[in-house]
Amino acid sequence: MMVQTQKNIKVITGNYSVAEAARLARVKVVSAYPITPQTTIVEKLDEYIETGKMDAVMIRVESEHSALAAAYGAAAGGVRAFTATSSQGLLYMHEMVWWVANSRIPLVMAVGTRVLGPPWNIWDEHSDLLDQRDTGWLIAMAANNQEVLDMLIQMFRVTEDERVFLPGMVGLDAFILTHTSEPVDIPDQEIVDQFLPERKQPYIIEPGNPISMGNLPSTAVVHARLRYDMWKSMQNAKEVIRQTAREWEKLTGRFSGDLVECYRCENAKYFIVGMGAWTGDMKEAVDILRDNGYEVGLFRLRFVRPFPDEEVAKYLSNAKGVIVFDRAVSMGSGGPIFLDLGYRIRNVPVTDVIAGLGGEDVNFNMFSEVVKGLISEVEKEGEFKKLINFYIGGELQ
Amino acid sequence: MLEIRFHGRGGQGAVTAAELLVGAALRDGLQGQAIPLFGAERRGAPVVAYARIGKDIKVRSGIREPDVVVVLDSALIRLVDVYAGLKKNGIVLINSSKSESNIKLPEGVKGYAVDASKIAVSHGLVLSGWPLVNTPILGALVKVTGVVSLNSLVEEIKARLPKGELNAKAAIEAYEEVSLIG
Amino acid sequence: MIRLQDLTKKKYLLPGNAACPGCPLNMGLRYVGMAFEDKTVLVVPAGCTSVIQGLMPKTGINMPLLNIAFAASPAAAAGLATALALRGKDAIVVSWAGDGGSADIGFASLSGAAERNDNIIHIVADNEAYMNTGIQRSSLTPFGAWTTTTVKGKQEQKKDLPLIMWAHKVPYIATASVGYPIDFIEKLKKAQQIKGFKYIHLHAPCPVGWRFDPGMTVEVAKLAVQTGMWILFEAENGKIRISPTSRPYANKKNRTPLEEYLKLQGRFEKVTPEMIKKMYEEIDNNWRILLELEEITSKI
Structure with a gap:
């Protein structure tokens, strides 16, 4: 096992910390729509992709609803996908937030937590993130820019664990983290590669596999069982989150985990x-x-x-x-x-x-x-x- | 812990100044936060940015009572209350030419001035007609507060900015030229 | 020229699925399977096809299928197509939506995918109303048609979605009809060869919603074309070309009288002679516009 021995500290905003995490997680498809204070995440990821720093495809969608739909389509097609949003944008994609969780597709999203209008207000509140609490996503909230990066990378691993198979979102406070620069220790790609195994997911929608995801249930009980399975996976996730934090600590020397x-x-x-x-x-x-x-x-x-x-x-x-x-x-x-x-x-x-x-x-x-x-x-x-x-x-x- | 508020105009690089200072602090083994104004920015309009430098910084709330105020454009003094919340015995550092050194300071405040615009222009640090005053002002800030070492500031400027050498020279010149006023 | 007997005999639509008798979507889905075979991947928003699949954990559609929220089909298809391409899969991703999922609630997503030139085929299975919720008007319901939300007959015109999509400057646009499967399959095969965004608008007469005998689906579909009410055409890289099936009806004299089409359908039971006159005018206008565009775009 290779462990991180040298520090690589950069002074970056919370949003750039998000972009670094997505790059290090080798996300293959990014789909996002700009909204303050999330915008610089999209810009940074676009720059990484256009300049070859990140081997991924950017789908420049026309709305947040489509942003999550496209990321979800990509995730259902078998690749690691990512999106980020805030505030009204998160509420605009709320329908898709449920859809992703109920179909048990692992997917990770960052949320720059922001007030909901009216009046228009771009400052910090947790209303948008907590509005998602019934959806079946794992929901974490960072307290500093280092944690933003660590939490997101860990979130990919937790969501793709077969004991969990649920999507996850990581919140970071509008401006207080998204736009504030502070030192962040950025791990080497090899370290993250060791930490993040090949993507696992319960099923893949692909040619030659004629399954249907999401058609009507034969009985209400069938559907109720699916919901109860989600509940149990949520419970399982607790131990997976704790274990994952310890694995991350082994590789990076940094404990940045637990509930x-x-x-x-x-x-x-x-x-x-x-x-x-x-x-x-x-x-x-x-x-x-x-x-x-x-x-x-x-x-x-x-x-x-x-x-x-x-x-x-x-x-x-x-x-x-x-x-x-x-x-x-x-x-x-x-x-x-x-x-x-x-x-x-x-x-x-x-x-x-x-x-x-x-x-x-x-x-x-x-x-x-x-x-x-x-x-x-x-x-x-x-x-x-x-x-x-x-x-x-x-x-x- | 030292808390600094920068007053500038949109496009003058107040946020970059705060970030450079945090980078320099990191080189000195300190922590820091560079905090922009939480709002929309227009070019030329008055803006503020903040920096917090110290050891084991926990707080993230807004800086209400800064130890130091840095004014990147002396004309702002007439437009905004640059001294708002400034601690008793606080420091104010103003980009100002000698000819306008009749700036009135609040009681107890220590004032310093440096002609960062002149220094920037003399090093060819001009972008779209705007002198890039943020690096010279940082040189002066280091001199009057000792918040970070000059060496770390110079290294950070060289590592981060496209015209690193020129900016570093400007910072050093301002470090030497800054003087007490009032 | 494609011959039906040369196409695969594999059943991509399984017996015992949950479609109504005479369902045009069943026909359309079968033709999609016949055209793309095992390469097909369907993305389906809310609509009749949500039901046609039958009950999970089984499915009546023998093709991989991702159900998706009503407004999101083209976007989800774009993401899926991107992932499958990255994974080296030889897939044809079809966003299969109704008039609601395309022209109304799904329109922003459709327009976005078209403008981005995402490598998918979007098919509008157009049964001219929200049939799955029980026959409510859509922006693709034609003038004069009864629905449960236009009890006096719809007062507005059918939105010209194919030309709106043509204005997106995508590589391929086509209209088709379940009454002319060869024409439809040929257009699907052509779309398969083109990289980028492809749009096929499939006219799909619904016996339940249009109030006609379920044995008459194909006949009603053909009459829509023969009366000139529905015009089959394609646009490759912007060049509009009337399809051979529809070409004769460019000439008014060759068109079957509109009343032949209307009288088979209960939804037009209460149309007045004035309304029929207006419908004739609309048919003439649509033809005039399309023929002019064909002429103009032949020069680009």
Whole structure:
């Protein structure tokens, strides 16, 4: 086994990190439609292909719906395919998002997470990504540009594992990652080749193999079984994700995996839960709070699908209080992560802070102040005052 | 950790300046983030970009209280509040000729000026009529903050830019010429 | 000239599939199999062909088939064709869609694939309404026709999709009819030889939706051509040429009276003499345009 011994660090944006990952994964067909903040991914991949840095075909489609349809057609035809989008674009392809998952075709997509309009707004929110949570895609969310690259390469391997055979998407926050440049260690092609085996998929649509993918089910039960199989594969994916992270670590010396990252969770009584780039500021807030005597840890979700049940049970089930920060809201109910988490820790006080909507910038000071206030509620009353809080314009609503 | 805000005009290379600084920081064994303005850009319109340089950087939120403000075009001072949020005892570095050195600084702020436009033009660093001021201003920035080493900046400029040698020379010249104002 | 008896006897459409009696799509699909044999790969959006396949895990269509969301057939076919070419497979990828999947919900995708000159054959199996959902009007429903959403007869004209596709400047455009299988298969064979985007618009009279005897599908299809209502032509690299089958009907005197075509179909039961007059005018206009284009494009 060859392992990465030399570092090859480049200062690149999250979007270029995405393009590097697709190139290193030896993607054969790229199909995408430009949308802010995803655009520079498409431009970079187009440049790689046109200049021969990447041996692939670019299908320059007329919409996101077609982008995913063409990538899906290519994947069904037996090659590794890739697309990327954001916001309205992801919603425009939403029908195809379901289609790909239900046909069990491995396929990887990057999502520059962005607000949904109106009004037109290109800033960061997680509403677009989390709108896909029922579709049957694995859904991961990166926290830095290195993780963008590592997660995407690992995602190809996880989705093409026969225990999984489901598509996967990796989110990166609009601008905060997509357009921010920072050092990224780019592995050698040989390392990635070792890590990523030949593509596997459940079936291939090709001449001489007269199967039909997707005609009507003979009974509802037949269809129900297919859905249940997807559920089981989602469950299988958890162990595959964990194993894959360890394989990646063996080759690159970099552990960049698992379904969650728990920061300063040892002896923590209270937990902040979040995902994406703003968890960087949450870590800073944890440091500040710890310095002030608060026993707080950060439970950072790397994957929301599959949802990390085992990790939740391990870290959160005996917590004194859990504070979820959601950068999206299910109108009339609550934040999507909070909704997923709440019923899994029924005996633990848990509250939701919906923040960062419309791209509002929330920093470490704000996190630490909000968390302090909410912890004092539990310390006094034994529970949080409210299930759902909104944090807007620097104030809890 | 040092947080820097660049004020420039679309096309002046404020984002590239931030990226070059992060690349130089990397050579010095530091971390960094180069952060563009999160919005649409028009050529000639006022733009901002940010850089964060330091060890073990966790935060990614917007830079509200920079340690340093760099102004790539002194005319911007009349258009935008370039001092907004600047830390007490912060540093401002302005691309300005000596003749207009009557710039009024807020209290406690340390001001520096360098004629980056003149230096750029003298090295033939002009694109579509615009002096490429971002490399000389970085040379001056290194001098007044010591955020990275001059050597790393020069290496990064040479490795990254098409006219690397000329840009590096411009950076070194500005490093030597920058002076205190106010 | 192709002779039916020289073509493969292999069944690409299996007995017992779920098509209605007299279904024109069944005919069309059989001819596609006869033309392309084992090289055929079908991509099928929502429509009658979704049902004709029968129930999974079995299929009544003996060709590889990827079902796809309604609006996405040409795009998915483009991706599939690209992958199969990269893998060195000798495949003919056919995007087989109805009027909805081509002219309406699928139009952006169709136009995109045509403009990109993707190496696929898009076939419109045109039964002139949304038959799978129970006979609702489409942009390819002709003037005067009853559907469940045009109970007084459609007031608008049928969209001229073949000429819209011709304006995309693709290598091959053709119209065909299930009533003339040899003409259709010849056009399929010609399309097979051409690299890039090929478009074939197959007129497909539907006994259920048009309200005629299921034994009359071929006759109704032929009458559409003989009355001049449906014109068979091809355009290779933009040059329009009326097909020999339709050529005689360039001359008005050779056309069968339109009423012969209309009276077989319940969907035209309530058309008035004024509407029929308008239909005649439309036939004349369509011919005039096409003949002029044939003349003009012969010089390019």
